[in-house]
Amino acid sequence: NAGVMQNPRHLVRRRGQEARLRCSPMKGHSHVYWYRQLPEEGLKFMVYLQKENIIDESGMPKERFSAEFPKEGPSILRIQQVVRGDSAAYFCASSLGQGAHEQYFGPGTRLTVT
């Protein structure tokens, strides 16, 4: 049973370019979460999605960041016009449901903005 898949594992972008991060949840999981980890810090919640719906995006920056989880295919975290401060590890997690269900994390995408 494959775990949460993320690609690419490493992504280098110049300032002003777009970054697209992909996440395929565990089989049978329909709840997807995105987190960002800055150096020497814990993970910060960004957004929670179910299929075709954004449930909570309270942790997303208001501009340049967007997320989707289409009916078919992986969840996408999109960062437009990247800046150096966007450099971080971005983790995707999935779960069977809300509440008491634990979240299972992917290996992360490490974004470097040059």
Added chain:
Amino acid sequence: AQSVAQPEDQVNVAEGNPLTVKCTYSVSGNPYLFWYVQYPNRGLQFLLKYITGDNLVKGSYGFEAEFNKSQTSFHLKKPSALVSDSALYFCAVRDNAGAGSYQLTFGKGTKLSVIP
């Protein structure tokens, strides 16, 4: 609002000795509590969780955690540390009700070093 504190940035312990990694939390409702471990350049691996019931929770790789409601703590423990336990450990909380009930809030992490 919910929050987690891990008061120790680093914990050093000799191999074979018991280890404790501390965590305290704050939520407005009742907590769901989780421990995760992160190895270098890897994602987080789930270790254990507390939802309700017995205050002592057993998890993967011989780890356990004790929920203490009066002290709002959820410390991670292991009776005998292994060198392979050396990693970064994160405590996380989720409120069981309200707007943040699906957000995991993480502590900043505690680096555990087990010395041979």
